[in-house]
Amino acid sequence: xxxxxxxxxxxxxxxxxxxxxxxxxxxxxxxxxxxxxxxxxxxxxxxxxxxxxxxxxxxxxxxxxxxxxxxxxxxxxxxxxxxxxxxxxxxxxxxxxxxxxxxxxxxxxxxxxxxxxxxxxxxxxxxxxxxxxxxxxxxxxxxxxxxxxxxxxxxxxxxxxxxxxxxxxxxxxxxxxxxxxxxxxxxxxxxxxxxxxxxxxxxxxxxxxxxxxxxxxxxxxxxxxxxxxxxxxxxxxxxxxxxxxxxxxxxxxxxxxxxxxxxxxxxxxxxxxxxxxxxxxxxxxxxxxxxxxxxxxxxxxxxxxxxxxxxxxxxxxxxxxxxxxxxxxxxxxxxxxxxxxxxxxxxxx
Amino acid sequence: xxxxxxxxxxxxxxxxxxxxxxxxxxxxxxxxxxxxxxxxxxxxxxxxxxxxxxxxxxxxxxxxxxxxxxxxxxxxxxxxxxxxxxxxxxxxxxxxxxxxxxxxxxxxxxxxxxxxxxxxxxxxxxxxxxxxxxxxxxxxxxxxxxxxxxxxxxxxxxxxxxxxxxxxxxxxxxxxxxxxxxxxxxxxxxxxxxxxxxxxxxxxxxxxxxxxxxxxxxxxxxxxxxxxxxxxxxxxxxxxxxxxxxxxxxxxxxxxxxxxxxxxxxxxxxxxxxxxxxxxxxxxxxxxxxxxxxxxxxxxxxxxxxxxxxxxxxxxxxxxxxxxxxxxxxxxxxxxxxxxxxxxxxxxx
Numbered sequence: 001x002x003x004x005x006x007x008x009x010x011x012x013x014x015x016x017x018x019x020x021x022x023x024x025x026x027x028x029x030x031x032x033x034x035x036x037x038x039x040x041x042x043x044x045x046x047x048x049x050x051x052x053x054x055x056x057x058x059x060x061x062x063x064x065x066x067x068x069x070x071x072x073x074x075x076x077x078x079x080x081x082x083x084x085x086x087x088x089x090x091x092x093x094x095x096x097x098x099x100x101x102x103x104x105x106x107x108x109x110x111x112x113x114x115x116x117x118x119x120x121x122x123x124x125x126x127x128x129x130x131x132x133x134x135x136x137x138x139x140x141x142x143x144x145x146x147x148x149x150x151x152x153x154x155x156x157x158x159x160x161x162x163x164x165x166x167x168x169x170x171x172x173x174x175x176x177x178x179x180x181x182x183x184x185x186x187x188x189x190x191x192x193x194x195x196x197x198x199x200x201x202x203x204x205x206x207x208x209x210x211x212x213x214x215x216x217x218x219x220x221x222x223x224x225x226x227x228x229x230x231x232x233x234x235x236x237x238x239x240x241x242x243x244x245x246x247x248x249x250x251x252x253x254x255x256x257x258x259x260x261x262x263x264x265x266x267x268x269x270x271x272x273x274x275x276x277x278x279x280x281x282x283x284x285x286x287x288x289x290x291x292x293x294x295x296x297x298x299x300x301x302x303x304x305x306x307x308x309x310x311x312x313x314x315x316x317x318x319x320x321x322x323x324x325x326x327x328x329x330x331x332x333x334x335x336x337x338x339x340x341x342x343x344x345x346x347x348x349x
Numbered sequence: 350x351x352x353x354x355x356x357x358x359x360x361x362x363x364x365x366x367x368x369x370x371x372x373x374x375x376x377x378x379x380x381x382x383x384x385x386x387x388x389x390x391x392x393x394x395x396x397x398x399x400x401x402x403x404x405x406x407x408x409x410x411x412x413x414x415x416x417x418x419x420x421x422x423x424x425x426x427x428x429x430x431x432x433x434x435x436x437x438x439x440x441x442x443x444x445x446x447x448x449x450x451x452x453x454x455x456x457x458x459x460x461x462x463x464x465x466x467x468x469x470x471x472x473x474x475x476x477x478x479x480x481x482x483x484x485x486x487x488x489x490x491x492x493x494x495x496x497x498x499x500x501x502x503x504x505x506x507x508x509x510x511x512x513x514x515x516x517x518x519x520x521x522x523x524x525x526x527x528x529x530x531x532x533x534x535x536x537x538x539x540x541x542x543x544x545x546x547x548x549x550x551x552x553x554x555x556x557x558x559x560x561x562x563x564x565x566x567x568x569x570x571x572x573x574x575x576x577x578x579x580x581x582x583x584x585x586x587x588x589x590x591x592x593x594x595x596x597x598x599x600x601x602x603x604x605x606x607x608x609x610x611x612x613x614x615x616x617x618x619x620x621x622x623x624x625x626x627x628x629x630x631x632x633x634x635x636x637x638x639x640x641x642x643x644x645x646x647x648x649x650x651x652x653x654x655x656x657x658x659x660x661x662x663x664x665x666x667x668x669x670x671x672x673x674x675x676x677x678x679x680x681x682x683x684x685x686x687x688x689x690x691x692x693x694x695x696x697x698x
Contacts, residue, residue, distance in 0.1 A: 008642060008649040015629065036616075036641040043617055044637060052633045267385075268392055280364065284401045288393060292385040293357055300357040302648060 001026045001058060001239040002310050006035065007051045010244050011299075011306040014053050020279060020311040021318065024056040024108070026239045029101055030065035033091075034084055038104045046106030046151045058239070059107035061098045061140075061160075064116050064188070064219075075115060077132070095139035099147065099157070106151045111186065112140035114160040119193040126164040133162045134176045141180050156183035158217060164189055165198050167205045174209035184215035187235070191221045200229055207234040224253060224316055224340050228333045231320050243313045247305035250294045253312045257342035259287075261305070266291045279311035280304075350375045350407060350588040351659050355384065356400045359593050360648075360655040363402050369628060369660040370667065373405040373457070375588045378450055379414035382440075383433055387453045395455030395500045407588070408456035410447045410489075410509075413465050413537075413568075424464060426481070444488035448496065448506070455500045460535065461489035463509040468542040475513040482511045483525045490529050505532035507566060513538055514547050516554045523558035533564040536584070540570045549578055556583040573602060573665055573689050577682045580669050592662045596654035599643045602661045606691035608636075610654070615640045628660035629653075 002009040002017060005028040009017060017025065027047055032038070036050075044050035047057055066073050066082045073082035079094030095113045102110035114133040117126050137159050144157045159177035163169030177185060187206050190199045203218065210216050217237035218230050227238055243253065250262045254274035259266075261273065272282040273290060281290070281304040293301030316336075323332040351358040351366060354377040358366060366374065376396055381387070385399075393399035396406055415422050415431045422431035428443030444462045451459035463482045466475050486508050493506045508526035512518030526534060536555050539548045552567065559565050566586035567579050576587055592602065599611045603623035608615075610622065621631040622639060630639070630653040642650030665685075672681035 006641075006645045006647060007638070008647040011648040011652075013629070013649065013652060014633070031645075035645055036637075040617060040637065040641075044619055044635070050635075050638055050641075052638065268389060270393055280362070284363070286393070286399075288385075288389065289356070289399055289401065292355075292389075292399075296355045296380075296384050298355060298357040299360040299648060299651060300362065303360075303362060303652065 001237065002313075003028075003239055003241045003244060004051070004053075004057075005241075006031045007047065009306075009310075011248060011302040012244075012310065014051070016280070016307055017053075017310070018055070020307065021314045022055070022310065024058060025053060027051075027057055027059045027105065027107065028062070028065060029059045029098060029105065029111075030062035032059070032105060033062060033101055034086055038101050041106075042104045042150070046104075048106060048151075056108035057105075058109040059102050059105055059111065060219075061102070061111040061113040062093050063098070063111075063113045066093060067116050067118075075132070077135075079113070079136075080115075095136040096143040099140050099143040103147055103150055103155065106149065106153070107155065108153070109156045109158055109184065110144070111158050112137045112160055112182075114162055114188055116189045116192070117162060117164050119164065119189075121164045123166055123169075126162075126166055126169050130162045130169050130173050133160070134173065134180075137177055137182075138180055141182070158182050158184040158186050158215075160186040160188040160219070161206050161210075162189045163202075165194055165202060167202070170202055170205045171209060174206045178209060178211065182214075184217060184237075185210045186217040186219050188219045190218065191226075196226065196229070199226075200233060203230055203233040203235060210234075224313070225337055227313075227316060228320065228337060228340075231324075232329070232333055238317075240313075243309035244306050247309040248302045250301070250305065251309075252290075252305055253309050255312075255336075256339055261287060261290045262294050263291075273308055274312065277308065277312060277315070279308050281308040281311075350586065351662075352377075352588055352590045352593060353400070353402075353406075354590075355380045356396065358655075358659075360597060360651040361593075361659065363400065365629070365656055366402075366659070367404070369656065370663045371404070371659065373407060374402060376406055376408045376454065376456065377411070377414060378408045378447060378454065378460075379411035381408070381454060382411060382450055383435055387450050390455075391453045391499070395453075397455060397500075405457035406454075407458040408451050408454050408460065409568075410451070410460040410462040411442055412447070412460075412462045415442060416465050416467075424481070426484075428462070428485075429464075444485040445492040448489050448492040452496055452499055452504065455498065455502070456504065457502070458505045458507055458533065459493070460507050461486045461509055461531075463511055463537055465538045465541070466511060466513050468513065468538075470513045472515055472518075475511075475515055475518050479511050479518050479522050482509070483522065483529075486526055486531075487529055490531070507531050507533040507535050507564075509535040509537040509568070510555050510559075511538045512551075514543055514551060516551070519551055519554045520558060523555045527558060527560065531563075533566060533586075534559045535566040535568050537568045539567065540575075545575065545578070548575075549582060552579055552582040552584060559583075573662070574686055576662075576665060577669065577686060577689075580673075581678070581682055587666075589662075592658035593655050596658040597651045599650070599654065600658075601639075601654055602658050604661075604685075605688055610636060610639045611643050612640075622657055623661065626657065626661060626664070628657050630657040630660075 004025045098113045117129045159182035161173045163173045215236045218235045266287040269287040323329040353374045447462045466478045508531035512522045564585045567584045615636040618636040672678040
């Protein structure tokens with residue numbers, strides 16, 4: 001899912017998201033709640049109408065952003081009190097209020113309020129934190145089933161498995177959420193600083209406990225290789241700012257590893273950024289032109305890099321769907337990972 | 350002509366320029382000569398190939414930018430010596446070199462090197478400056494006819510009428526240029542600080558002397574009303590950064606005057622920016638959404654405003670062509686100017 005934090009996937013138009021095959025985008029409840037505000041989105045007829053996007057939208061619960069505020073927030077049983085990063089004004093998110101806000105946004109997939117424990121967290125903190133997350137998940141489910149959508153379309157609610165890097169707490173969390181019952185299950189609290197291998201093993205811990213007939217969503221991940229490794233372990237959905245953020249930073253993902261297009265060696269390289277890619281950028285422009293655009297700080301550079309990177313990520317996911325259907329995922333992933341490892345600019349894994 | 354100074358019309362894609370009906374764009378020789386450099390453009394096979402734009406390109410001679418450098422340049426008979434605004438390196442533009450550079454860029458319309466006299470300039474300065482401009486124009490023509498294009502397409506060369514606000518010098522300039530003989534004639538040195546009425550009267554002075562069968566190009570102009578008034582006086586072509594620059598500044602041109610979309614009154618305005626406009630922006634997004642994008646500094650705001658403003662300018666020009674063909678230009682322009690005057694944010698005229 002391309003990330004459209006504030007009601008726009010950065011530097012790309014909605015019709016271009018359509019063109020490259022995006023099936024769903026993500027919006028951030030925390031940001032949208034503050035600006036433009038839930039009331040405004042409601043008066044526009046919901047987020048889809050407000051931003052002109054007809055396909056599905058997933059909204060997070062706002063929890064992750066709030067917990068990133070550190071000094072500006074306080075967690076209690078009832079919910080979390082936080083100060084806006086914009087003007088310092090005080091707000092409260094409760095399980096009930098984030099469901100209500102997401103009802104008003106009208107996202108197709110809503111997320112429960114959870115506490116994303118920082119990394120590292122000790123066992124005791126993680127246990128207490130996860131117990132709270134489960135109690136909040138119950139309250140979210142309750143608020144969800146007693147309410148209904150405002151715009152005539154159905155909405156799903158996903159639970160979020162927490163438990164930091166502790167297998168036993170991850171299992172407890174997954175079991176408790178499945179007992180409550182959600183439309184899909186996210187694995188949260190990963191890609192927050194732990195080694196990739198630990199992340200993979202946490203997915204392995206959760207996977208057998210999460211119903212195979214429902215989507216599994218790994219939040220905030222990741223590099224192309226992360227995606228392949230996670231799909232290999234049973235994950236279906238991802239969101240990540242890497243393709244968009246790195247694109248705006250001149251970092252292009254290609255089938256042969258990522259490249260920094262600002263590098264002097266691309267000055268007279270008139271090949272496409274990725275010669276196997278069929279996106280608008282790769283079909284029409286050269287590495288030399290993209291390098292020039294970044295050198296002279298033209299906005300078009302951000303646009304073209306964003307189109308390509310998102311097209312690349314969506315292509316990668318479509319390859320995986322295809323390979324799974326055709327029972328050749330293992331072979332495909334091995335050879336793809338080898339190609340992707342030819343990275344000029346190593347990315348955090 | 351949308352202005353693509355550095356090989357990109359800011360914040361809009363080449364296919365979008367096509368979509369809104371741009372027939373030609375402008376590139377700035379001074380900027381392209383410095384970055385990415387003429388050699389690079391040449392090795393790409395010319396500017397069209399480098400930037401992926403198949404329709405015509407007009408390049409200016411670089412003179413205007415060089416003369417804007419003030420302390421960084423020195424004018425002599427041979428040409429103008431200037432220091433790069435990027436690194437202070439020293440360069441020389443001569444009539445011959447700017448023709449050669451534009452041959453290497455491969456623009457469809459090349460411009461002669463001229464001195465754009467500052468406003469105000471006294472009569473004596475203007476007379477001497479224009480005499481130099483005419484001698485340079487002769488040398489440009491000579492360099493033009495003794496050379497040829499590098500990429501298999503023909504190139505045109507336009508002269509530039511100077512003469513500040515002095516009718517007699519304007520006339521001398523126009524006559525001398527027509528004697529030399531060019532493929533088209535620009536009126537330069539206007540919209541540099543003089544009142545709009547003076548600009549209009551200078552066009553009137555030049556118009557009878559410039560061949561009706563060849564294009565007349567008013568450089569660096571202007572507001573929608575400026576365009577109408579200049580077309581009424583015989584001008585055919587324009588270039589201006591107003592639609593793109595103002596767009597990036599949240600200023601949207603509409604049939605009912607220009608609006609600053611940041612204004613609080615658009616907060617819950619779910620109408621299109623211009624409800625008669627058929628551009629992508631106006632067909633899909635509301636004033637409230639655009640305002641939000643500018644409030645939260647999303648790049649998409651710049652993109653959507655740019656698409657709309659350029660579409661509006663090109664629509665305005667197409668209306669004028671239509672009205673002229675149908676012999677109703679006067680009536681059309683009167684009513685259009687009345688509508689355009691409903692400006693919330695007055696623009697310099």
